[in-house]
Every structure is written in structure tokens, then in C-alpha cells.
Amino acid sequence: MTAENAFFQEAATRYASANAGTLEWMLDRPALRAGFLNTKMNSLTLADYGEADGLRGPDYTYGWIQGRGLEALVSQAAFFETRDAALSQRLDEAGRALFGLLKELRGRDGHAYFRYDAGLRPVRAADDSAVTAQEPAGDVFTYSDAFTAKGLVAAASRYAPEELPQHLRYLADVIAAIEDGRFQMGEEKPLGGEALACELDDFGPRMILLGAAGMLERCGLSDHTAYAQRFIDHVIEYHLDETTGLLRNVPGGDDCNVGHGIEFAGFALDHAPVRNNPALVATLERILIASFRASFAECGLHLTVSVSSGKKLTPYRPWWSLPETIRTAALCHQLTGSADSLAIWQQADSAFFEYYWRGAPAIAYQTRTADGPTDYVPATPDLDPGYHTGLSLLAAIRVAEALSTSHPAYASR
Template sequence: MQFLEEARRTYVAANAGTLYWMLQRPTLGGGFLNTKQNSLTLQDYGSEDGVRGPDFTYGWIQGRGLEALVGHAEFFERELPPLAEKLDAVGRQLYGLLAALQKPDEHAYFCYDRDMTPVYADAAGNIHLQQKPQLIYSYSDAFVAKGLVAAASRYCPPALADHLAYLDRVVASIEIGRFQMDERRPLSLDSIAEQAEDFGPRMILLAAAGMLKRFGHTAHLVYAHRFISHVINRHLDALTGLLRNVPGEDSCNAGHGIEFVGFALDYLDAEADPALIEALERILISSFDKGFVGPGIATTISVASGEPQSPYCPWWSLPEVIRAAALVHQRTGSAASLRIWETAHAAFFENYWRGTPPIAYQTMTKEGPVDFVPATPDLDPGYHTGLSLLAAIRVADHLIPHNQPISG
């Protein structure tokens, strides 16, 4: 019980610190979130840094940030009301900007230039205008749709129907072959035809299920069980308990497997099939025990050998372990899930968390922090870290006797 109480205090303080840090930074483009800081040097990126700099705005980050602002505002209403008020003010502004950005062609894009025109940088770093096919969707659509639904649920209920329909279209695109994973190339059917059958899109859209459920949008949840079943039936390696990125191939993104467990358990109710809970716990244990190589989770590992295939350990997978392990522990009470929770907690706050400022190193290797950007150069706007820790806080409040939250 002592660990739960200490972990809860740590998570509340970390999240509040990050949010205050983010809120005091100058915005991008008149109101977009600005976390464009190098996590090693603590220097803000400038125009000379190209696609890392303030001339480029990432739809991914803004959608994630909007969902995080809403989730944290709801939490801090009771814990720290002045912070909740600030989060709501910024959340309303960002909601208006993102809704206006998405409305003209009913899409969102990975990267926008200074004029808010969708662009992408190719492998050589050259900037190109992005194509805008109407019937192709992407991860950026997924993150922005989730953010818009969360924000409209709190700030603008009359707009909910349109945002929910957008999210439904993103979900449907995955099952009809209209979802493109790689946004650093033209959005096209040709690009989709060349991509592998990775479970990433279903995993990311499964992340919406818990949020939809909390807001009462149950009519839009029918896909969640299909996605869970599909990933387990097509990607789970029965021998190792790992999820193969692509059926029949050897590579495993252990962090994504752990993320999948957390999102599934965030959605599943108390009547969930015990065999499914057991399978999810096994995925967590296998993914962590094989993926955690120190200082964090290796980006990819071999299913056959269990050996890491990359020296890079990004920050985001450890908070996702904290979420998944906490949710597993709430269901099973197992010693293994508590061990994983405690280990990931220690690794994140001892190896990655800077404290001053309240941000994490983006990527580390066994030699220490490195200047390697996992997906977008902007630092986490309370999404991977904040929302993961919020889920663990809810678990702690459930498990602490008398359900009495420990003040942050």
C-alpha cells in the first residue's frame, strides 16, 4: 500500500509540473501547443532546426495534447482547481483551432508548414506538399478525432455528432483498407498497397474506447471487441506471449504490445472473459520481461530470440507499462503485475525524468540520453506520460483502503 500512495503522489506532482511547464510556454501559430524543446540541451528549437522548429506544427501532437488537456482538466477539478481552470481555457482555444483546421476537408495531417498547409519531409529531409485524398485516413486523423471528441464532450456538445462521425470514419478505414500508417510519404492507395499488416492502427484506435466509454458514447464502441480479437487472433505468438508487429514476421514492438494491453483493459468491464484478461496479462509480462533491457524498453525485439533489435529505448513505453501493469494489477492482484509496475516506475523516474524541468528525456540507450526523435520532435504534451499516469492514479484510488485519494 505504501508504494501505491507514494506512486500516486509522484504521478500527480509530475503531471501538474508538466502541465504548468507547457501552459507557460509561448504558443505556436496563435494558440497551438508548443513543446518544441530539446530534451537533452533544454534549448528551444528555432527556425534553423527545420522540421523540428516552430515553423512546423504537428497534427499528431496537437490532437494528443487536446485529449490530454481535457483528461487532466477533469482530474484536477478536485485536486487543483486553479490548474483545471487554466487547462480548460487552453483546451477550449485549442479545440477551436483544431476543429477549424480539420473542417475544410474533414482530415488532419501529420505536419503543417508556417501557412498551415499539410507537408511532409522525405528521407532526405526535403519538404513536399502532402496529397489530400478524401477517402484515406491516418494516425493524425486518429489522434485529432480523439481530441475533438474529448473536447466537444466537455466544451461543445452540439458539435459532438460531427466529431464522432469523423472518429467512426477513421475506425472504418482500418477495416476497409483505407488507413495509411506512414505519413512521411504521399497519402495514396499506392502507399497503402505497399504497407505491412501492422497492428498499430487498431491499437491506437482502441485507445479511444476507454475515453468514449467514460463520456457515455457507448453507441460508438462496437468496434472495440473486434479490434481486440483481431490483434490477439492475428498477432499473438502463442509460444512467447509476444505480439508480432506483422503476422509471420519476427519483429516485435514490445511498447506497442504493452500499450495494447493498457487500452484494452481501460475499455473492458468487470464482466470481461477471464481468459481474455489472462491473455492480456501474459502479453504484458512477456513484452516487459523481454523488452526491458535497461534503461527502458527497446524499440524492437526479436520474437524468435527475444534479443533487442534496436539500441534505442524511448521514454513513452515506460509510462505505458505503468498504465498497463496498474490496470492488470487491479484485475488480477498478481505479484507479477505489481513487480512490473514498480520496476517501470523506478526506471522512468530514475532514468528518464528530469524533474527540473518536469519533462523526460525522449530517447536513451545503455550509454545514456541520445538525440533521437521517436516520432515527432515536440515533447509529450501530457499524452503518453500524463494520461498513462492518470490511469494509474485511478487504479491507486481504487486499491487504497476506503478509496481515499492521497492529496498531491
């Protein structure tokens, strides 16, 4: 057996074990009020957040997390169905319950919101943490809509196929909002009006919705993925810096969120038609390699770098960019067999499990700096519900198992 084969086989087993551990940890925890997923734990102290923790505490439910969690529950239930039937059944039970809760929330006015208070009313918080009611979204859509729409479609495809049309329309509405200027990224500001007009053309929304393409294909819904190539073409045309291979957050800007660039490449490679386009695959692999090399230091990837100077612009290295790198590098390597993509896969794997993964419980430190784990929240205080880490590792499992058994470059026979 070659060293590469040994890595693929060991990694696939370890990733499945890590995912199972996270899911069992999450399912064993008491639900939040109304029955939502509860990942409200401090990743440094392992203490549960309580009411004294304010916006991090159990009085607040985050639409982002619940939408992500639903997609993760459904996807992992399908994966474990033939590997751990008892876990798959538990995941389906939780998935059906969360499906019902999110349908109810979204059914109020056609939207999901970033944060809900104890009465499940949409609220936003100022810089001083003062909480006020959020404006109705109206014809504006947000990341919370994006994550919730993805979760609802995934859940409907498994639990209620007859409901798919309404959830696919919701997803299509989010996509349309991105393309006609009605998508607001900043959900702590009043939705619509002035805040929407001030937003820059960041590629983040297209990147996140691109992630639905592979999911739709696995659900047998490839007819609904035509938008994906438009999104890929747009990002490459307007955001790719040809000199460095990095993606500018906004056209003409200098900041590059390297994790988002790597995530974009991974989502694009997960879209089946892309795999038959060698030139595009090469471009996506270049984005991966450039982004990783520009930002990785010591234990992880710096959140932001300068495109022009290469300077790392923040000391923070969040956990999520490493599993996203694992996914993207695995998908690249499956298609190209390049030494660079394999080396990045192995380096990201080593860094994540050495510096971030806690093991007991099966969670990761949210953020590190050069000095070690730090109490910095990248987006939401709730820990990852099997989304960034779980779905990334799940994609890498599929690749590792395929490479270790059938890939002509690595077959042991």
C-alpha cells in the same frame, strides 16, 4: 500499513505532481503561431528549438502532437477539477482554444495531417528533409486523423456536447478506414495510391483507436465502443504468438514493437467489458509480462525485439513505453492482484523516474541507449504534451487510489 499500500499512496501523489508539473510547464510556454501548443524543446539540452532546427523548429506544427495534446488537456482538466481548480481552469482555457484550432484545420477537407508548414499547409519531408506539399487525403485516413478525432470527441464532450455527432462520425470514419484498408500509417509518403497499397497489416492502427474506448466510456459514450472488441479479437487472433506471448507487428513477421504490445494490453484493459472476462484479462497480462521481460534492460525497454530469437533489434529505448507499462501493469494488478504485474509496475516506475524524468522542467528524455540519453526522435520532435506520460500516469493514479483505499487484498484496515 503494508508496503504495497505505501507504494500505491506515494505513487498516486507523485504521479499527480508530475502531471501537474508537465501541464504547468506546457501552459506557461508561448504558443506556436496561430495558438498551438508549444513543446518544441530539446530534451537533452533544454534549449528551445528555433528556425535553424528545420523540421523540429517553430515553422512546423505537428497534427499528431496537437490532437494528442487536446485529449490530454481535456482529460487532465476533468481530473484536476476537484483537486486544483486553478490548474483545471487553465487547462480548460487552453483546451477550448485548441479545440477551435483543430476544428478549423479539420474543417478544410475533413482530415488532419502529420505536419503543417508556417502557413498551416500540409507538407511531407523526404529522407533528406526536403519539404513538399502533401497530397490531399481524400478517403484515406491516418494516425493524425486518429489522434485528432480522439481529441475532438473528448473536447466536444466537455465543451460542446451539441457538436458530438460530427466528431463521433469522424472517429467512426477512422475506424472504418482501418477495417476496410484505407488507413495509411506512413505519413511522409504521398497519401493514397501506391503507398497505401504497400503497407503491411501492422496492429498499430487498431491499438491506437482501441485507446478511444476507455475515453468514450468516461465521456458517457459507451454506445460508440462496439468496435473495440472487434479490434481486440483481431489483434489476438492474427498477431499473438502463442509460444512467447509477444505480439508480432504483422502476421507472420518476426519483429515485435514491445511498447505497442504493452500499450495494446493497457487500452484493452481500460475498456470496461474486458474487465469481466477473466480469460481475456489473463491473456492481456501475459502480453504485458512477456513484452516487458523480453525488452527491458538496464534503464528502459528496447523498441523492437525478435519474436523467434528474443534478440533486441535496436539500441533505442524511448521514454513512452515506460509510462505505458505503468498504466498497463496497474490495470492488470487491479484485476488480478498478481505479484508479477505489481513487480513490473514498480520496476517501470523506478526506471522512468530514475533514468528519464528530468523533474525541472517536468519532462522526460525522449530516448536513451545503454550509454545514456541520446538525440533520437521516436516519432515527432515536439515533446510529449501530457499524452503518453500524462494519460498513462492518470490511469495509474485511479488504480493506485482505488487499491490503497478499497481493494480487499490491500486495504489497511
